[in-house]
Amino acid sequence: MTHPADPPIGGSSGEQKKLKLLAVTACPTGIAHTYMAAEKLSQAAESLGIDMKVETQGSIGAENVLTDNDVRDADGIIIAADKDVDRGRFVGKRVLSVGVSEGISHPEQLIEQVQGAPVHGGGGGGGSAEAASTGGGGGKERSLAYKALMNGVSYMIPFVVVGGLLIAISLALGGDATAKGYVIPEGTFWAHVNAIGVIGFTLMVPILSGYIAYAIGDRPALVPGMIGGWIANTGELYDSKAGAGFIGAIVTGFLAGYLVLWIKKVKVPKFAQPIMPIIVIPIVATTALGLFFIYVIGKPISWIFEHLTDWLSGMTGTSAILLGAILGLMIAFDMGGPVNKTAFLFGTGLIATGNQTVMGMCAAAIPVMPLGQGLATLIRRRLYSQQERETGMAALFMGMFGISEGAIPFAAARPAQVIPANMLGGAVAGAIAGLASVKDAVPHGGPIVAVLGAVGGVPMFFLAIACGTVVTALATVTLVDISERKRRGAPVVDVPGGPEPALAGVGAGTGVGAGVGSGASAGAGAVGSGASAAPQKAPAGAVAPAPAAAAVPAAAPAPEEQDEDDEVLSGYLTEQTVKVQLDSADKDSAIREMANLLAATGKVDDVEELVRTALRREEQGTTGLGEEIAIPHAKTDAVTSPVVGFARSAEGIEWGALDGTKAKLIFMISVPEAAAGDEHLRILALLSRKLMDTGFRERLEAAPDEAAILEVLREVR
DSSP: OOTSSSSSSTSSSSSOOOOOEEEEEESOSSSSSHHHHHHHHHEEEEEEEOOOEEEEEETTTEEOOOOOHHHHOOSSSEEEESSOOOOOGGTTEEEEEOOOHHHHHHHHHHHHTTTTOOOOSSOOOOOOOHGGGGGGTTSSOOOHHHHHHHHHHHHHHHHHHHHHHHHHHHHHHOOOEETTTTOOOTSSSSHHOOOOOOOOOOEEEEEEEEHHHHHOOOOGGGHHHHHHHHHTTTTGGGOOOOSSHHHHHHHHHHHHHHHHHHTTTSOOGGGGGGGIIIHHHHHHHHHHHHIIIIIIHHHHHHHHHHHHHHHHHHHTSSSSHHHHHHHHHHHHSSSSHHHHHHHHHHHHHHHTTTHHHHHHHHHHHHHHHHHHHHHHHTTTTGOOHHHHHHHHHHHHHHHHTOOGGGHHHHHHHHHHHHHHHHHHHHHHHHHHHHHTTTEEESSSOOOOOHHOOOSSHHHHHHHHHHHHHHHHHHHHHHHHHHHEEEEEEEETTOSOOOOOOTTOOOOOOOOOOOEEEEEEEEEEOOOOOOOOOOOOOOTTTOOOOOOGGGOOOOTOOOOOGGGGGBBBGTBBBBBGGGGGSOOOOSSSHHHHHHHHHHHHTOOOOOOOHHHHHHHHHHSSOOEETTTEOOOOOEOOTTBBOOOOEEEEEEEEEEEOOOOOTOEEEEEEEEETTOOTTHHHHHHHHHHHHHHHHHHHHHHHHOOOOOOOOHHHHHHHH
């Protein structure tokens, strides 16, 4: 019984109203888990007699968007998301923020917890510290620092790729090897292309800093973050020959974000509140951060630069192997920062004295980081998002032209794993070059200097680069894999069902908070395999598409001729693509059996390629969603139009789902590369949402034959 003095639930001054809650579900790829969490929360609210509206922020856009009226009347908001969600619209409301897997696993607990969650006091940003603290015991949301870092990386990546590739192309096609390095004649077309690329690289560091700050302190933190990043990268401002590079940008990004959060807590008169976020906070934070970096942080950087140079000068008479290893470590450490520049300028300065071997050590180490990180994305694709794999290809290209900054997105996203791996590979390359007395006559590095004839001892130069690259790649994937295993063993994100389903061959863009990997963002970011090869003819003895006898009977209307109400998943799933009981006992065999089932429609040109693409997708992460469900899928031109199959397994098939259940209900989705729009995402969203309905799954398991199964599947709308 409610005490007369207590405000009634729902905010009415009259009789007690039904509790009204809102929810937002989102994940980095926005496919299955987004909709699974939404459905679970809706079901839990309905069973508890609570009104709930759920906004989904999926790959096909925001759906069921919460209006101002919805927020005004709400008693609380649950945010079940593994990416940034704008909380500015929820000021004054109780907000509970958890990971998306919590929305799937414990929806009832979240509904109970949100009723006692802290009231969101503003800041608006998806990653504000205040919002991040509203977890209320959910405990599985990514840390604010991680989200902020991945937000910055996801925005930085396009600048690295565009700037790096333009510089590499201009050097390759318009540059000449000189004693001052590769020089492009002034006023030429390629000089202008190079200048555009340099602008991209120049903006890279402040963009990283700015968007780290933005994820923490929202819009007021963007300007101090970007200007702080520019200051960090401009060594002249604090008497250093080199800026602090991307490491300095990470520092200024976090400083700016948390400084803005601190300023926001200062109480000001009401008349001043409107100008705080657009004038007062940016000016105060920018000035304070800029001066702090110049006078406090910048001086030690200048000191380090100066004393490292003196230290290296004293080592010129020591072991060439030791000196090469040390120079390789320094080159690989911060990629454009003070430590890297110290080693590079040390080697450059000795060229004029006739000592070209020191520059040879540096030149061998310079391309190892981008080449190693690019190679890592190829040998262990499942550890990387689609955006990271695409960045890896660009890094390989940049590495060929000695642009070490191509590895910065990887180092910024996973510094604890990538920087040590880079340093190990750089040390190996530098030591081998030192051992072989490799020489470089120009202040530049990478295979391009050997191709253009500036290197003495070319075979050993390439051997040094190759060894360093392989060491970096292997060390990276080992450290990243160990890190991921530890993360999966702890109560962090993504679970029941493992990694988000993503169609093989689909590239995902970046957005705010996408992480790189996230984001990438990523964010990165975004998921997809990027691995679909061009359709290949099936080898001799391969399973061919089913014979004509298995085609649709003449009496049966084609899907496009059927009444729309009778279609299942827009006609992509028919009785012909339904199988009551799979014969297979393992995942690989089941995928092959499902591919042959789809081939009976005549829409599969190459069964073997379809199987290969689906299996490549499984290598990146299981498509077992848990709850005894699996949705293998592939985007490949091995199929001529979208087609969906369904089959059951009475015993269940081990699919690697993180909840430990074997897959008994298996859908296979195949769409061609040229499939219009986001049809595959729509199918996944519909299935993911409906399959959270326990009654639906029970009816699907109990249906006696293909016709009965199809009748149940007509509920998927």
